[in-house]
Amino acid sequence: MKPAIRFVSTITRSAPPNDTLPLPQLRKLGLIYSSYRFAVSLFSMLMVYITARADSGASLPSFLQQTTLSFYVLLSMILLGLFYVVNKHMRQQLAFGLALDVIILSLLLYTAGAPDLQLTMLYMVVVAASFMLLHSSQALIITLLAIIFVIYQQFFYAIANSMSLTNLGDALLMSASFLAVGGLSWSISQRLVQLEKVAARHAKEVERLNVINQEVITQMVNGVIVIDQAHIVLANLAAYQLLSIPHRPSLTLPTTSKSHTPNDRRRLDSASAAQLADFEEQLDEQHPQLLQACLTVAAGQSRTFTYDLPAVANVSVFGKLRVQIIPLKDGSKLVMLEDLRREQANAQQLKLASLGQLTASIAHEIRNPLATISQASQLLMEDVVEICHPPVDNMTSPAPDYSDEHIAANHELYKMIFSQTKRVNRIIEDILKLSRQQQANQQPIVLAEWMPAFLENHFQGHDVFLRVKTQPTISFDTHQLEQVLINLINNGLRHSSYAHPHAFVEIEIYCADNDVIIDILDGGTGVREHDLPHLFNPFFTTDQAGTGLGLYLSQAFCEANQARLLYVPEHPKTCFRLIAPAINARTHV
Known part of the structure; x- marks a missing residue:
């Protein structure tokens, strides 16, 4: 049992938390925040030098401040490029960048020489972003790190200024604000996560329904064509078959893959568009009257007519289709093609059923007297044979007075009766076959x-x-x-x-x-x-x-x-x- 327990615990530890945004949204927000970090670092560095040059009495930035700002600009640019190029371990990249933001802001706050409200306010952006982009445990660590640095900085200056604790209360209030902003950001992020999950679930349901609809349309025995703005946007396999248009195997994405790249989708859409364009071209060449009839139907009006298929040289058969044109609400047209052979087969089944009931009763009534006639003709033929060739023991008895010609003529008549009764019996057999036929077991x-x-x-x-x-x-x-x-x-x-x-x-x-x-x-x-x-x-x-x-x-x-x-x-x-x-x-x- 111990290996099973370890296996379950491993699965539990490896299961990713579900309190963060999906990867596409995480990447989008991560790029926005990385761009914001680079802009803030560059702006801070420029403002320090611009302020020093504008105020001639002010001293130049300290070496620590210059080094910190230069290092911040360089790292911000590296993190932005790395996050843009590398799609793996995005949360680790963001966690490292947010921790770096807290450290750099703390160094800038320390090098400022006094509490700076503007730098302190930047902490709130970092705290809000951590709760938006990271797991709650990671975001809480970033927030506690920011609180520790701010309180330590204020406490350090309080000790340096002869235990003047004037700004210590402001630091504690600022720390409480960090927690409040973090909690509010976490609440908003959870709402976004839930909305993303609902949207993803709805998208999967729509995709599943779309796949089901496509499969239903593909397996339909009736042809389905959708025309939008004088172009065909959908045609199922039955439409190809009923109109005798060659159907190329369509490009499909692998069903084993849980997600498909945009390139796969674009390639599939391009292949489908090319196939529909080829179908439209073939339809215009082989069935111009049908296409013209579909295009000329006025918007909002439905039409039903019978279309005679042109003869195919190697099949030598004429077929008919029932064409129904149905206008849709978006201005497109739905064209339904129905093979009348199926309808004729159903009519034939009804005809056979009604004919079978009639012929079965007639055949049984005819068969009884027919059997009697056949048996009588056979007996008469046997009598003729006995007369012409009497048995040996009856040679002493007087023979009937029949001429040979009379006997031969009667024998031929009996043979005619017997052959015709056999023919009628074959007709009855065929009629009974017709009446006994049930629905075809295909x-x-x-x-x-x-x-x-x-x-x-x-x-x-x-x-x-x-x-x-x-x-x-x-x-x-x-x-x-x-x-x-x-x-x-x-x-x-x-x-x-x-x-x-x-x-x-x-x-x-x-x-x-x-x-x-x-x-x-x-x-x-x-x-x-x-x-x-x-x-x-x-x-x-x-x-x-x-x-x-x-x-x-x-x-x-x-x-x-x-x-x-x-x-x-x-x-x-x-x-x-x-x-x-x-x-x-x-x-x-």
């Missing part, structure tokens, strides 16, 4: 790791070639992503087999701006131009064996995950493109 997916495992599980033995040009991460429901890719790859393999004897599908994964692109390519004939408007409509199909719900379900799943599925007609191959926002938006090829 989770991060590293495509470079997830995609090879997916292809190994579902398309082993097929010619599906994967090319990954980057290492992106998207947020998607894994089950829904599997269903989308299975449908697209199966379509590609099927349509590629129609045009080539060897069916194959290519998958390319890359990044464009802040989106991850997954291209499903095949060598088929593509989609005819007049079919493009109906491509993602439910029950639309160009394949007689298809149900017409595969692409519709795939697009619904993509929209539920804030992604897009589209057909790219200008691609040299048949290309279906899945576009999803990247989680690590700064990952590029």
Whole structure:
């Protein structure tokens, strides 16, 4: 237990007292007092010589007085320069200077030859400064030293003047004044210390709130832009992403440092200003209509409109933003950018929910008679087989009078009934999948790791070639992503087999701006131009064996995950493109 006690006592002794001003204020007041000391010493030395020259009968200053004043001027200049240059041990420097002031003033008071009220009054400045700049214990020592020197000087002259104690009472009164000035200065200094602490606490709270606000604005999914005096003064990361403007990593100060120098702050402000200037330049080049609309809104008036994003060549998609311009009290404007894809995804979820409730009940009602029809067609087909190929033990019984043509025709009709019931059953299965879908359970997916495992599980033995040009991460429901890719790859393999004897599908994964692109390519004939408007409509199909719900379900799943599925007609191959926002938006090829 003894080492623990010693450790606690060491911590207690090393903890600095909290009854003094903070270092920045201490340095400022210390420089003021050091300048005052140098001015007083220089003025005292000049006044002594000026007074001696003006009064021809007066004697020149004594050697002790000249030496003391010269030494005081030199030390005052040295202390001022040292305190200005050296930022360490400021309180020790001030304590040494104040003790020197008391000693020099006592020597000047002694060399004056008689009690000097003007020199005695200078002690009060020293006492007041000691309680303002030093710890209370140090200031009390300086005050007691001044009292001792003053009383000793008065007592010494009283003895030298044949025990005349006329001025001794004045010395005692002056000493009491020192204590009063010291107490008043200490009270004022404590009030200043408390005010500085409150101000520092408020400054830290404001800085903390500013950091929180910056983090909240940075993490917002909506874009935020602040325009003041026709210049952009703030733009969050979402604004860069929604407008497809490259975002450079911003300069940040280290969070481990408790304090940052003004140079660090100036460097951070300069980097932020340069980044905002670059963003404003890019916005003027790529979205001049949006910037012009934001600048031309009259002060005090709000405006909301829909802005069509220009097409990006390598993405081939048009997007829309809801732009809301809100005037602020200081004359600046707040511009909010909202991606309408999220709103469309929510609408799609509501549509799927309402459609699912309807289709689920209809599908169950259709499935029961459909099962009966399918079973009956199978039984009829078995009867036809028995008639055409009777068992051996029944060869003696007379065969029914059916012609071969009649039996073959009925068998074909039964096969048609059975195949069509199977097709209707597939449609019902797809509708039930649609109705059973809950809200997307999104989770991060590293495509470079997830995609090879997916292809190994579902398309082993097929010619599906994967090319990954980057290492992106998207947020998607894994089950829904599997269903989308299975449908697209199966379509590609099927349509590629129609045009080539060897069916194959290519998958390319890359990044464009802040989106991850997954291209499903095949060598088929593509989609005819007049079919493009109906491509993602439910029950639309160009394949007689298809149900017409595969692409519709795939697009619904993509929209539920804030992604897009589209057909790219200008691609040299048949290309279906899945576009999803990247989680690590700064990952590029």
